Amino acid sequence: MPCQPPAVPTTEPRQQPLPASLSWLADELTALAAADLLRPRRLRAGRQAATVSLDGTPLVNVGANDYLGYAGDPRLVKAAAKGACAEGAGAGASPLVSGHSAIHDALAASVAALLATDDALIFPSGYAANTATLAALAGPGDLIVSDARNHASIIDGCRLSRAAVAIYPHRDVAAAAALLARPARRRLLVTDSLFSMDGTIAPLAELAQLATETGSMLLVDEAHATGVFGSRGSGLVEAAGVETAVTVRVGTLSKAVGSAGGFVAGHRSLVEFLRHRARAWMFSTAHPPAAAAAAQCGIDLLAAEPFRRQLLLERATAFRQRLRQAGLALGEAEAQIVPVFIGEPRRAVTIAARLMQAGFFVPAIRPPSVPEGSSLLRVSLSYLHDEALLDQLTTALISHVSHAS
Numbered sequence: 001m002p003c004q005p006p007a008v009p010t011t012e013p014r015q016q017p018l019p020a021s022l023s024w025l026a027d028e029l030t031a032l033a034a035a036d037l038l039r040p041r042r043l044r045a046g047r048q049a050a051t052v053s054l055d056g057t058p059l060v061n062v063g064a065n066d067y068l069g070y071a072g073d074p075r076l077v078k079a080a081a082k083g084a085c086a087e088g089a090g091a092g093a094s095p096l097v098s099g100h101s102a103i104h105d106a107l108a109a110s111v112a113a114l115l116a117t118d119d120a121l122i123f124p125s126g127y128a129a130n131t132a133t134l135a136a137l138a139g140p141g142d143l144i145v146s147d148a149r150n151h152a153s154i155i156d157g158c159r160l161s162r163a164a165v166a167i168y169p170h171r172d173v174a175a176a177a178a179l180l181a182r183p184a185r186r187r188l189l190v191t192d193s194l195f196s197m198d199g200t201i202a203p204l205a206e207l208a209q210l211a212t213e214t215g216s217m218l219l220v221d222e223a224h225a226t227g228v229f230g231s232r233g234s235g236l237v238e239a240a241g242v243e244t245a246v247t248v249r250v251g252t253l254s255k256a257v258g259s260a261g262g263f264v265a266g267h268r269s270l271v272e273f274l275r276h277r278a279r280a281w282m283f284s285t286a287h288p289p290a291a292a293a294a295a296q297c298g299i300d301l302l303a304a305e306p307f308r309r310q311l312l313l314e315r316a317t318a319f320r321q322r323l324r325q326a327g328l329a330l331g332e333a334e335a336q337i338v339p340v341f342i343g344e345p346r347r348a349v350t351i352a353a354r355l356m357q358a359g360f361f362v363p364a365i366r367p368p369s370v371p372e373g374s375s376l377l378r379v380s381l382s383y384l385h386d387e388a389l390l391d392q393l394t395t396a397l398i399s400h401v402s403h404a405s
């Protein structure tokens, strides 16, 4: 029968003795455990949905980035199967050689149409898109000015580039302007549009103006905003009306779009240059056809179903309001990512464990994903979370966070 989930393994993995050359790992893992920073390995059964089975327990699921509910949608699953039937299970080669197929080409055109850019390039992941693009666009002698809370893939791309990197405090445009005044061959200003951990939104209009005034490239990573914001659903760059000033637009197909893969979109010369310099595109096997076909279906659906993003954002606003009224600390969150700030990792882990016992999967986010002392519970809302479910979640969060104080 098609789409039958695989059986959950019942045998314990074999325990090998730790080789002497790796004995240092034992100390590292002990130190992580002592600091409450060990990450459990959870096993999900079945598709992403409003409730999921984790380690055999059904839980309300606010621990995925499936914002529009497309990750488990039968229409995407069918598109993936058709894609695999047409082009095989694997792309078989880098896009530069023979990996780039008709499905990839159509997907790139759809991404460019959604973002209203000349062209787009599809990467195996959003992580690859950021690292490869930053390293291609900046090098020794150049300056990258980056928000302190940018995603790890931006941080790693900055490191890979070997450009000078200057970090400005979160969303501080004046500080970014001061840093951009440093001498450099070329300047690149980079920001997430919706910050993945604290749910804040970058001041895109001001950053766009700054980039224009200083002649800097502006790279905006829309990983969490694509599909959710903007009247076309292309993201916050569209919503802020700064499409012409944002010269490099990065995003992912793995969150609201419901599949996997990353993209960069912009002027045709930018895309042409990246085809010759973006190493994760040149030296990594192209996106599997099934994932590309599912992403294409997700993009078509988000254009046809604007009610999903509208309802998601309306419910997110009401949800944040209720938590704030109850005295929970949400910082300046203003989107479908709702952090509840807790502070120390142990406390965040304890509350997350109690919520799990009560039937809710709300991940505890700890350093290095967030700065020391600002561990949080991260609620990622989805179109699939209806009002009844959000009521239950609100009550549970208020009760468990307040009682743990």
Ligand SMILES: Cc1ncc(COP(=O)(O)O)c(C=O)c1O
Residues within 6 Å of the ligand: 125, 126, 127, 128, 130, 151, 153, 192, 196, 221, 223, 224, 252, 253, 254, 260, 261, 262
């Ligand atoms: C802001 C941001 N950029 C990029 C990525 C990477 O995207 P992907 O999961 O497609 O590799 C993520 C993933 O969490 C992200 O949060």
